[in-house]
């Protein structure tokens with residue numbers, strides 16, 4: 001189910017929640033101060049690896065982070081487009097609390113622009129060519145204490161920031177995670193892994209598990225989608241060494257990530273870095289701007305066999 005459908009299926013009564021505790025854009029006392037600074041020409045954002053220089057009155061590459069009056073923040077903090085209870089395997093996480101369900105939240109925006117985005121309605125709501133344009137996705141505020149209450153009411157013990165890129169909710173996650181942990185609720189990220197080092201360092205102590213989407217092992221193709229192979233590799237290694245439960249997803253997309261040579265190099269890197277890290281090999285279907293036919297199941301099974309020779313846990317998804 002895509003995020004929009006998940007939102008329609010929501011059973012919570014969030015629409016009437018008032019945004020008293022966490023009004024958008026008022027985060028000056030948070031570590032967010034470390035994630036941007038004034039520079040000649042605007043604000044230098046340090047939330048993700050791109051480090052955009054954003055002119056006054058404008059927004060960055062993600063279309064989300066920008067000027068809010070005299071502060072640099074996001075009007076979407078603590079406001080969500082999607083809310084659902086999912087099986088943990090859908091994140092996908094197969095080796096962390098298997099068989100459990102997880103409270104899942106998504107907002108809008110992304111720090112990358114993949115042409116095949118499966119959640120483009122919320123991840124790219126601004127249009128690639130019109131950053132700063134108005135987006136029409138309905139958003140519902142959910143203050144952190146309300147989130148904790150909702151999760152407890154559902155009898156759940158974990159929250160996933162998913163559907164769109166969670167980096168863009170960093171201040172909210174830092175506010176919510178201590179309340180959640182106090183209530184015995186874990187925090188999970190489903191991320192493209194493009195965090196800056198400082199944002200990653202600030203959030204990591206509060207994160208219990210991550211699924212990182214490794215888009216391709218071709219650095220030029222990564223860059224063409226607005227990401228960095230080097231950064232995702234660094235952050236995966238960091239989270240693994242920090243004791244966060246890490247699983248990886250590789251969506252096999254024709255002409256982007258279906259090269260056998262690149263796939264072998266990715267498997268070799270995982271095997272050298274952390275061979276017990278589960279790898280989810282996922283089947284692509286046409287979406288957003290990408291119309292190539294779905295990945296062949298035969299290729300996915302070949303990739304599964306290649307990975308299975310060196311890695312302990314390999315899973316096929318979307319087949």
Ligand code: SF4
Pocket residue numbers: 045046047048049050051052054059060061062063064065066111
């Ligand atoms: S979060 Fe990333 S893409 Fe968005 S403004 Fe900051 S540096 Fe740029």
